[in-house]
Amino acid sequence: MRLKLVTATSLLALCLVTTAQGVEINQDGANAVKDNLTKLLPEDLAKSGLLTVNPAGTRYEIIYDLAKLLAKADPATFAINGLTPFSMFATPLDSGLWNIEGDNKLNVSGHFKGPDQKPTDFSYSIASLVYTGVFDPAISYLRSGTFTAKDIKVASKSDTEEVHASFAGMDQKLTSTDSAGGNGRIDFAGGGSMSTFVEQVSGLQMPPVEIRADSIDFDAKVNGLPAKQIREIVLFILDHLEEKELSPENSDKIKGMLKQAFPILASFSETIGVNNLTVSSQMGNGGVKAFGYNLVMDGPSDAMRFGFGIDAQDISLDSPAMPASYSPFVPTNFDLQLAIPNLDFATFGDALMAMDFNAKPPEQSGDEMAKKLFRDGRLTIEFPKVSAKSDVYDVDMTGKIEGRVDTQKDYSMEATILARDLDKTIAAVQELAKTDPDLNQVSFGMMMVKGFAKTDADGRSRWDISISRDGAVAVNGQVVKEADQETVQPQ
Template identity: 30%
Template sequence: MRRQILMASAALALVSASPVLAQQVSPAEAEGIQQRLTRYLPQEMIDAGLVTVRAATSFYELRFDPAVLLDKARSGAVAIEGLKPVTAYLRPLPEGTYRIEANENLDIKGSVTLGEEKNAFSYVIDRMKLDGVYDPEILYFTSADWTTGRLAFSSSSPKESVTASVGETAMRTVAEKKDAGILDISSTGVMKTFAQTITGGEAGRVEIGADSLDIDVSMDGARYKVLQDFVFFVLDNMHKEKLEPAEAKQLMELLRASLPVFDNLTETIRASNVTVGTEQGSFGAEAVTYDLSMNGVAHSTRFGFGFGVEKPKPPAGLLPAVYEGVLPEKATFRMAMADLDLAGAVNYLADHADFTKAEPLTEAQNEELGRIVLPNGAMTMEFEDVSAVSPVYDIHLSGKMTVYPDDKERHSADVTITMRDFDKTVAYLQKNSATVPEFAQASFGLLMMKGLARDAGDGAQAWDLTLGEDGKVLVNGRPLPFQP
């Protein structure tokens, strides 16, 4: 996979080619492509043939030789076997794009010696294939399919060893031009039969496995054109200790123009039939999910993230039978950091930073930058879905909380707790209170809560909890009894 990524990165580096009508493959154009690919490489690596392009009858042969990198960084501490050139084939298409194809495999072994400690590693990919259409205007694939056969990795040191493997992997990427300079990008994929074993260290032996990993990522409204200009500006000037006034002004203009960078970003990863084997037993779950979302670098940026587990399975005998009834069949924690003024921070940077100096901002300006990100010093956390469901309870929490990092005593909250199967929950706790005395206390507390609840319909009880900055608590609009 790593080599495939390097190969794809080389293809992405067809940076300054403008869309042209399909033309005959020629040595002159091959040289032009190679020059664009190697524009930011040291001359010694260009001369050594790190990246070369050759014209064939109807395509260009792109060759990347990683051994050149190893030769330039060679030392007695690093030893690698099995490195070989990677080849991709570029076929010009009528609309000025390129069809890119590659079919490779990987089998390398090596070691790194640090002092008296020797660390060994290996990477094996039975098959890796790329088939896509690359658009030089957007510097990205309009469509691409990546597939791999079995992938295996291992590393070992005197203290710990790690082995990992993945079965077949398939990824598909699609990029669609929207308005001028804007793209919608989506990627979906699946990795089958993941397994990892860690031996040694404080945890002893740990085995992690999953039948499959499903990945879904999308970015809407990506401002690709201005981001290209920004990246090339940085690459063209990264060798300078400081910028000239005109260059600093150009950088500030690019920063402003890039906002909000993208409109929406979402990512979801779902692992199916997860197992974690430890010396204490084997834990598992029917599914584990992770997701994140973001609405760009805006004046009211919202960054959300979440985790979920379905049908968790503790090691046999770890929990008494009475506790198995309260283990959730499904649990979710999803929240967001809201109202972050990231765009305001970027604009402040553009207004005040002086990139002609070694330190663009003063200490006071750096502190102000941090204050802008949190308007009025407030950090707002929104609870989208915090829930747990089992055969004997169904509880959900939503709402928001506001804290002030610079004033630890100042905070407020407005959340709603909803419970279904309330009577079933209380009955279960009371039935098993002789075995677990804590259940008796819990059932008593729930009965007290029921007296403060409101009817949420469909057999549900709800509590709207409000915590003021003065420390007072309201339950469904009424002050909580026995509070100061």
């Protein structure tokens, strides 16, 4: 939802390409703006009254009547009530950009039938949606903007499930700057927060569940985006959407556009943080004081790195389904970070440009393209950090796995595992084994593993584990499994 306000507002102004400099606000100008806004729409929709533009002092008022989109919908399959026209205002600036602003609200309800033909009722309301921004016709997108929404509510109800969700409010901000190097690319940054999230779910096959969060914070950055080229590609695709296949000239043209746009970005990052998340149901209650998610892509186009991570702090779980003796083993903190380095988007892009866009791709093309993206078909997955902590254990791991995209057998692994207070963990398992004898084997196995450990200066037990491509396994330099021997077939 965090990007929908920006995206929706930009799409509404997608074709506002009239040069703003020196524009006189009059009906002729309003007609020109309308023509630009509707030129990519089907003719019947463009003439339906979906969009109206009127001069309003020093700016234009653009009115959207989205109910016109549903004029031909079968009311037995889909119907919506309360969808009233809403407007935004566009003011031309001497710089050629446009100021846009709006203050609207939404309160709709209706019903639809899904693929199974079962009816679902829904409602969607926003008490207030206020936004301002600066729109750049050259890229058909916002250069900057602020967005504020209050009292957002969504609900749906079918024969089998009922869902209610709400936010007290949402604030979002978008900024942009020209990328370094003067190459015409743009760096975008956005962030914001949603407050007081509540979701309630119930159904015939499940007891009621309530999910709450005090706030959800988010930030995203994309650098080196070829915004102008992306705009031209989108317009080209829309212009040729009805064609069964492209002519040789148009095929070469779209390839040229794509080649000019590559690499699509220089870097991308996104983080989401959920604060004081709780889940309540008849089966028990749980919560996390802070839950985080992160995604990043960066590096040169022939060696980009993809990273992903999640972390949780102060995890709690109270459920009658879990015996009290097991509760100390539930992690209170968890962190997982992984990365895939050396993604070769440059070679991948060259291979894409060499393809015939009209021909059916051969069955093996997917494997071949994967070998372009993963150089020579080799895949590496790094684990910069994996950690889990509870009242009875504290474990950290780092490592990497190397293999190939075309087989699951040819792989190797290097990993380091660190455990604090291992004796405490073993004692906890032994105590639990008094009521669950099956855990005696786990306890015995842990004591064997302890025998391979080294002790670091901080007192933690350490295992450096190496698994070679030939199947050999070593722990702290000690071979625990010899290399696999290939079976020689008789001649």
